[in-house]
Amino acid sequence: MKKKSTIxxxxxxxxxxxxxxxxxxxxxxxxxIGKKTIKTIKKLAKDRGYSINSVAASLRKQQTxxxxxxxxxxxxxxxxxxxxxxxxxxxxxxxxxLISQSHDKYDHEIENTNAFYDSRICGLVVSLAMETxxxxxxxRFIDNGTPVVFVDRIPGHLDGYKVxxxxxxxxxxxxxxxxxxxxxxxxxxxxxxxxxxYAERKRGYIEALKLSxxxxxxxxxxxxxxxxxxxxxxxxxxxxxxxxxxDGIFSTNDTAAVSAIQYAKSVGKRxxxxxxxxxxxxxxxxxxxxxxxxxxxHPAFDMGKLAVEQIIRIMEAEExxxxxxxxxxxEVIIRASSLRKKxxx
Amino acid sequence: MKKKSTIxxxxxxxxxxxxxxxxxxxxxxxxxIGKKTIKTIKKLAKDRGYSINSVAASLRKQQTxxxxxxxxxxxxxxxxxxxxxxxxxxxxxxxxxLISQSHDKYDHEIENTNAFYDSRICGLVVSLAMETxxxxxxxRFIDNGTPVVFVDRIPGHLDGYKVxxxxxxxxxxxxxxxxxxxxxxxxxxxxxxxxxxYAERKRGYIEALKLSxxxxxxxxxxxxxxxxxxxxxxxxxxxxxxxxxxDGIFSTNDTAAVSAIQYAKSVGKRxxxxxxxxxxxxxxxxxxxxxxxxxxxHPAFDMGKLAVEQIIRIMEAEExxxxxxxxxxxEVIIRASSLRKKxxx
DNA sequence: ATAGATTATGCAATCGATTGAGTTCGCTAA
DNA sequence: TTAGCGAACTCAATCGATTGCATAATCTAT
Numbered sequence: 129m130k131k132k133s134t135i136x137x138x139x140x141x142x143x144x145x146x147x148x149x150x151x152x153x154x155x156x157x158x159x160x161i162g163k164k165t166i167k168t169i170k171k172l173a174k175d176r177g178y179s180i181n182s183v184a185a186s187l188r189k190q191q192t193x194x195x196x197x198x199x200x201x202x203x204x205x206x207x208x209x210x211x212x213x214x215x216x217x218x219x220x221x222x223x224x225x226l227i228s229q230s231h232d233k234y235d236h237e238i239e240n241t242n243a244f245y246d247s248r249i250c251g252l253v254v255s256l257a258m259e260t261x262x263x264x265x266x267x268r269f270i271d272n273g274t275p276v277v278f279v280d281r282i283p284g285h286l287d288g289y290k291v292x293x294x295x296x297x298x299x300x301x302x303x304x305x306x307x308x309x310x311x312x313x314x315x316x317x318x319x320x321x322x323x324x325x326y327a328e329r330k331r332g333y334i335e336a337l338k339l340s341x342x343x344x345x346x347x348x349x350x351x352x353x354x355x356x357x358x359x360x361x362x363x364x365x366x367x368x369x370x371x372x373x374x375d376g377i378f379s380t381n382d383t384a385a386v387s388a389i390q391y392a393k394s395v396g397k398r399x400x401x402x403x404x405x406x407x408x409x410x411x412x413x414x415x416x417x418x419x420x421x422x423x424x425x426h427p428a429f430d431m432g433k434l435a436v437e438q439i440i441r442i443m444e445a446e447e448x449x450x451x452x453x454x455x456x457x458x459e460v461i462i463r464a465s466s467l468r469k470k471x472x473x
Numbered sequence: 474m475k476k477k478s479t480i481x482x483x484x485x486x487x488x489x490x491x492x493x494x495x496x497x498x499x500x501x502x503x504x505x506i507g508k509k510t511i512k513t514i515k516k517l518a519k520d521r522g523y524s525i526n527s528v529a530a531s532l533r534k535q536q537t538x539x540x541x542x543x544x545x546x547x548x549x550x551x552x553x554x555x556x557x558x559x560x561x562x563x564x565x566x567x568x569x570x571l572i573s574q575s576h577d578k579y580d581h582e583i584e585n586t587n588a589f590y591d592s593r594i595c596g597l598v599v600s601l602a603m604e605t606x607x608x609x610x611x612x613r614f615i616d617n618g619t620p621v622v623f624v625d626r627i628p629g630h631l632d633g634y635k636v637x638x639x640x641x642x643x644x645x646x647x648x649x650x651x652x653x654x655x656x657x658x659x660x661x662x663x664x665x666x667x668x669x670x671y672a673e674r675k676r677g678y679i680e681a682l683k684l685s686x687x688x689x690x691x692x693x694x695x696x697x698x699x700x701x702x703x704x705x706x707x708x709x710x711x712x713x714x715x716x717x718x719x720d721g722i723f724s725t726n727d728t729a730a731v732s733a734i735q736y737a738k739s740v741g742k743r744x745x746x747x748x749x750x751x752x753x754x755x756x757x758x759x760x761x762x763x764x765x766x767x768x769x770x771h772p773a774f775d776m777g778k779l780a781v782e783q784i785i786r787i788m789e790a791e792e793x794x795x796x797x798x799x800x801x802x803x804e805v806i807i808r809a810s811s812l813r814k815k816x817x818x
Numbered sequence: 819a820t821a822g823a824t825t826a827t828g829c830a831a832t833c834g835a836t837t838g839a840g841t842t843c844g845c846t847a848a
Numbered sequence: 849t850t851a852g853c854g855a856a857c858t859c860a861a862t863c864g865a866t867t868g869c870a871t872a873a874t875c876t877a878t
Contacts, residue, residue, distance in 0.1 A: 136833095138834075138835095146857075146858085147857070147858045148834085148858095149836075149837075150857060151835095152834095152835055153836090153837090153857090155835095159855095160855070160856060161856070162855075162856055165856075179590050180591050180834090181591075181593060181833085181834055181835070182591045182593065182835095183531045183532045183593050183834080183835095184835045184863090185836070186528045186835090186863090187526075187532050187834085187835080187836095187862090188834080188836045189835085189836070193592075194539075194571070201557070202547075202553050203550065203553045203557045208547050211572070212546070212548045215572055216574075219573060219584075224589075225571065225572050226569045226570065227556070227560055227571075227572050228564060228569075239564075240564065243567070243569065244569075245524050246525050246526075247527050247538075247569055248526060248527065272479060386761055390761075412758065413758050413761045416758045416761040417762075481864055481865085482865065483864075483865095491827075491828085492827065493828095493866095494827075494830095494866075495826085495827055496865095497864095497866060497867085498827090498867090501866090504825095505825070505826060505827080506825095506826070506827080507826060510826080526863085528864080528865095529833090529866090530864075530866075531833090531865095532833045532834070532835095532863090532866095533832070533833050533867085534865085534866070
């Protein structure tokens with residue numbers, strides 16, 4: 129493919145008999161260029177359809193305006209909302225967003241971060257792959273001064289800018305809600321404990337049981353690789369087959385919770401009377417399933433937006449901004465899947 | 474933010490007492506560099522943690538490896554699957570994907586394409602905003618030799634590479650399926666007819682009615698801005714309030730179809746006995762709603778992947794590849810929301 | 819032994835914008 | 849009158865990789 133020639137600042141400079149430096153400075157509203165000159169140059173630029181070559185500018189400035197985003201699966205509603213928020217924040221400030229997905233594989237994560245490194249991204253937002261427990265591939269960015277912000281799936285033992293929700297408290301509240309609704313034996317659906325978010329949610333679940341004086345039974349605490357619908361069905365089959373099946377499930381995502389409802393209904397269980405269920409994320413499908421799924425609302429879009437805003441703030445700051453964690457509040461949303469008692473008026 | 478210095482080919486060249494050109498050629502396996510030299514240079518590059526500066530390479534080669542992707546809403550399942558496919562295809566061939574969303578606004582689409590132009594993307598994949606009916610902002614890319622591939626929401630009157638599904642036939646099949654199930658009065662939920670996909674789907678719907686000898690009634694042919702759940706409810710309310718309400722609905726997306734089911738159930742209609750419904754897209758929520766939603770499966774991931782593969786093929790081709798349209802087949806998926814008759818064995 | 823081919827490498831320009839360090843010019847104040 | 853100053857520009861180097869065009873070294877065939 130051949131590219132046709134495009135207008136450069138040299139072309140504009142020649143046409144106006146000024147130097148390219150003047151054109152560059154004029155287009156950037158530099159103080160040392162006269163008002164009239166700026167006006168003339170901008171007008172000509174517009175007339176000729178000039179478009180800055182950001183590649184050249186990036187090379188010279190040693191700084192691109194591309195923010196790398198690494199998530200596990202774009203198609204998951206939570207992550208696509210994250211990305212949506214990031215894209216919006218970036219676009220508003222004149223940055224682009226480069227996307228890649230790890231598919232929850234450590235190796236993919238490495239390859240993709242390397243590609244980003246070659247592209248000289250100016251900042252990186254990461255939600256870690258399920259498998260990732262080691263962060264050398266990311267320290268590389270921090271070492272060379274590229275800001276890295278972790279969002280949601282954060283590293284366990286690495287300082288850094290983070291945007292998270294209060295996983296511990298959210299899980300505790302969700303579990304306590306089930307207790308309030310009369311559940312006395314609550315099962316737990318979680319992801320790998322290597323991931324901070326799942327470890328925290330489990331901690332919140334355990335804490336709620338303790339606070340309520342309920343026993344902790346490891347046999348109904350289940351951990352999976354991906355919290356898929358299949359896992360939800362498998363686990364529910366197992367739980368309902370126990371001699372003393374649980375009367376409640378706290379699932380750390382909605383997908384598994386929904387499939388639990390579907391399976392439980394298919395074997396004649398009433399939701400929430402026989403089994404009360406609460407999920408996590410507030411995916412659209414919560415309102416589609418019957419009965420509607422109680423869940424923890426997770427402000428994905430805002431998290432994405434905040435993460436990118438952090439990146440930009442760090443990049444554009446003169447002095448070093450101290451590492452910080454932004455923790456967003458969640459909301460337990462109570463729907464029919466867990467509502468056994470009528471609310472008091 | 475300051476960047477620490479990184480290794481360049483000059484550093485490698487100095488260390489091995491060769492010229493930067495040799496290093497560059499060695500790293501690219503140029504035929505004129507000796508095997509031993511290549512090996513030595515690659516080894517040193519690895520040891521020193523050399524990372525190519527693609528910004529510099531792009532400037533010199535007048536070609537980046539960033540493919541721009543413009544969609545309307547990342548968070549829609551169909552579009553996030555599209556993006557997922559694109560990301561995968563791009564990554565496999567060493568390209569990055571730059572994302573932006575138009576939110577179905579023409580103005581946003583223009584701004585975002587301009588930002589892409591400044592970034593000198595090497596190719597562009599577009600699914601048009603609902604509002605867009607004019608394509609000057611895209612012709613700019615075509616004119617300067619940047620390949621543009623349209624996917625799904627294609628322009629009405631512009632030649633170009635396209636990846637689409639057979640909207641006409643899919644809609645016709647979906648409608649005929651309802652007819653076969655005994656529907657005699659089928660309503661239509663569609664988007665603006667300015668968009669080719671909706672015009673085609675409507676054409677397929679009409680054709681099916683004609684083939685079946687059924688009358689066409691404009692009062693039950695509904696067009697919306699975004700086919701949201703709200704529109705679905707509004708339309709269903711209207712339809713069920715008619716003197717002679719329809720006994721079937723063909724919705725051109727699943728969201729509106731699902732909300733139609735929910736509303737119809739809420740007013741005591743039986744699905745599919747009183748009202749048979751079929752959607753379009755095969756979003757995950759089809760399997761969550763009760764009864765499960767019949768739909769048209771739309772190979773979103775493959776479309777994304779194919780679109781990017783097209784871009785890469787066009788870019789890397791020596792000669793000009795003639796404009797072409799790739800049309801993918803869809804599959805009508807029959808589920809309980811439209812199945813009135815038991816299938817014959 | 820020598821022209822000619824082959825292989826391996828170096829030189830220097832180039833991509834386009836940015837920017838530190840001048841230069842020019844007119845004007846003011848001493 | 850002239851040093852001094854600020855406003856408005858210009859010059860030229862720079863970012864790092866690529867590549868057309870030499871050049872050098874080695875080998876082959878006559």
